[in-house]
Amino acid sequence: MHHRFRTALIVALVAGSALALAACNTGVVKRVSPPAASVQQLTVRADGGWDVALRLQNFSSMPMRFDEVKLTLKVGDEDAGTLATQPALSIGGVSADVITLQLQPSSGARLLIADALASNRTLGYALKGTVSATPQEKKQRSFDIDSRSTLNQAPGLPGVLR
Template sequence: MRFRPQYALIALAALALTACGGGKVKRVSEPAASIQQLTVGNDGNWEVELRLRNYSSMPMRFDSVALAVKVGDESAGTLSATPGVSIGPESADVVSVRLQPSSSARIVVADALAGGRSVFYELEGSIGVTPEDRKQRSFEVKSRNSLSQAPGLPGVLR
């Protein structure tokens, strides 16, 4: 059998290409937001613990949040914040946002707390994020969920 340099060259090129293809794919996915906890203050205002979720395969800095909140069927107002928090890949973090809710939303939450019932909520708006080494992007977000009274913590829904 005779040595053929072209076959050795092809094998070497294939090996080099295989080595180049092993890197991790950087994927930017739509972030998510949900209310982790809502605390009704003595003044009637709400302290909202907003859970921000990064589904991307790279770290993302959460620059801005503007989410309209509905409780039951009532509009409560808009959660607006500039958290400036960096969240790792496929991870989440919580930021506190103060909200002065509408009077009709206050009544819905007070009624749920007084009756020990859950209350449905909806978030709709945008989240501005900056993926690692990329330009800032804005994502439209819409989510629905419910909150229930936290046992032993008056005025707290989780």
């Protein structure tokens, strides 16, 4: 009987020590994940150009500075143009921010957007290219972006797709 009590006490002490050690190791795991980019809003200006609100999503567990964006925008089957900027924008871990870029779209893309707005229909788009970002305390990396989604007319906002 005495032997069982001593064994149970040793097991309890070892388990308690393991829990205490586990409690000490509560640091955040620093993980770098590829970011994402999407069109949050596309506004057709009076001059026919577009204001493209580009949402940059940081899926990493640490802040990243977004240094360069170079993405080809395609609406429907038409190449609209290239969204290129050097935002030098820091986005916290598992967060997002929006930058607005001006684009003079191709005539084919301009016609597609005008038709989608006039007929109030959904229009598919694609972003393809690279986003360069620097994770906190690490080297800059270039991430490939290849995403597709859709835009719909924003109710009550003429010339705006979301």
